[in-house]
Amino acid sequence: MKIVIAMDSFKGTLAADRACGIVAGAIGAALPGAEVVVKPMADGGEGTAAALMAASEGLWIAKAVMGPRPEMEVCVGFGWLPGDRTAVVEMASASGMQLLRPEQLDPMKTTTFGTGQLIQSALDHGAERILLGVGGSATVDGGVGAATALGWRFLAGDGTPVALGGASLGRICEIVPPNCGVEIPVDVLCDVDNPLCGPQGAARVYGPQKGATPEMVETLDAALSHLAVLTAGWLGVHIRDLPGAGAAGGLAAGAVAFMDARLVSGIETVMTRAHLRSDVADADWVVTGEGRFDAQSMRGKVVSGVARVAREGGARVAVIAGRVELPAHLYEAAGIEAALACAPPGMDSRRAAERAEELLSEAATRFAAMYLGT
Known part of the structure; x- marks a missing residue:
């Protein structure tokens, strides 16, 4: 199995390369035989x-x-x-x-x-x-x-x-x-x-x-x-x-x-220069994400761009975000199969930021268990 990790930064909390590394580490530990490719993403903003x-x-x-x-x-x-x-x-x-x-x-x-x-x-x-x-x-x-x-x-x-x-x-x-x-x-x-x-x-x-x-x-x-x-x-x-x-x-x-x-x-510039399309072409899954997954995410941001390229390449798409605020029917219509939140319901933003690395790793592990058969 080949999995491409193409995360945006969690603004003010985790840089994109750190977020990619955490997700890749958790998935790699859960699925040791998988090929995991890391591609930090950005859309012109931070990172x-x-x-x-x-x-x-x-x-x-x-x-x-x-x-x-x-x-x-x-x-x-x-x-x-x-x-x-x-x-x-x-x-x-x-x-x-x-x-x-x-x-x-x-x-x-x-x-x-x-x-x-x-x-x-x-x-x-x-x-x-x-x-x-x-x-x-x-x-x-x-x-x-x-x-x-x-x-x-x-x-x-x-x-x-x-x-x-x-x-x-x-x-x-x-x-x-x-x-x-x-x-x-x-x-x-x-x-x-x-x-x-x-x-x-x-x-x-x-x-x-x-x-x-x-x-x-x-x-x-x-x-x-x-x-x-x-x-x-x-x-x-x-x-x-x-x-x-x-x-x-x-x-x-x-x-x-x-x-x-x-x-x-x-996002198109970053994806092109990072050669994301060639990596996605034979991938089974593409995992992307950011701090807050909401309606803005689908308007020219990293998640929407990565999801589009993944669909074009025939890969399944998952989002792991600090918080998921987009209804399932909307992200599923965009070809995103799964969306997992790092922060549990009721956790305040300050506490979630303090535990960002731990929560992201746990969410990636949950994704592996739920969708990768681990």
């Missing part, structure tokens, strides 16, 4: 660089950059895939919510400048392609901060540069390109379809979780709309209604406007 480095014998290049607030410095870096000189930049590592305490969340002040510094570092390192993961941002600045770090100038009516942060977008009157822009391909790993502005845009949908009050949401949405008008007028680039442009507080839109980027599927 994307690690998953791609694991698939390509990549390296980590450390770099100190600005954090999500201008007064912060964070020691982060980017993944380096030497085979094709590709840099993997996770914007959340420099500009993400996990770097801030709840009282520090404020998209009027947070910036993607540090993400731009990472991109510049990758260029200086000799990158010939950049994969930009955009999950987990603390920002709603339309990518203006990142572009500023790359040499773009955003000027107010009096000719002075505007300050960093979402609050300043509405003050921009002129956009001045750098002498030398980003001249290599940039792929934004993006699995949402939100436009930049409007009811489904970056500010209205994601602003509140980043600390925006209702008043801030209105201000930021108007500011992003203003930015879209400017990019159309100054650059001839139309980002307002582009599907996916609203990802990461509009960083996706900014990457298109200021880096000539294209928006691509994060």
Whole structure:
């Protein structure tokens, strides 16, 4: 029997490679004769660089950059895939919510400048392609901060540069390109379809979780709309209604406007570079999972992508997640045969996180007993 383990991270608790290792260890112990193949997964958010480095014998290049607030410095870096000189930049590592305490969340002040510094570092390192993961941002600045770090100038009516942060977008009157822009391909790993502005845009949908009050949401949405008008007028680039442009507080839109980027599927990129399809082609089972298996899991996330590839290859699919909140008839309709929760009913999230490794191992052992004939 061949079993492919393709887990996402359990956000804030277990990295994808650790989750895969735990599941593989439990299944291997229960079924010693099985061939178990480990493929850590990600969709552009947390763990994307690690998953791609694991698939390509990549390296980590450390770099100190600005954090999500201008007064912060964070020691982060980017993944380096030497085979094709590709840099993997996770914007959340420099500009993400996990770097801030709840009282520090404020998209009027947070910036993607540090993400731009990472991109510049990758260029200086000799990158010939950049994969930009955009999950987990603390920002709603339309990518203006990142572009500023790359040499773009955003000027107010009096000719002075505007300050960093979402609050300043509405003050921009002129956009001045750098002498030398980003001249290599940039792929934004993006699995949402939100436009930049409007009811489904970056500010209205994601602003509140980043600390925006209702008043801030209105201000930021108007500011992003203003930015879209400017990019159309100054650059001839139309980002307002582009599907996916609203990802990461509009960083996706900014990457298109200021880096000539294209928006691509994060999970599809990771699966392709990890050669998941070839491993699944002769597999009996594929086991995937994440911290919370819910309706969002089936909308362009790791679980939905892995399940699709498994079905195409004729393998049976199981999900092991911290919590399972999707009714059986919905996941079965997507071709997922089994879904097991790690946390027992009634266990609070803090306790479940403390026992995450133990609970995941126990769930994988239960899966083996129930479905693999052990």
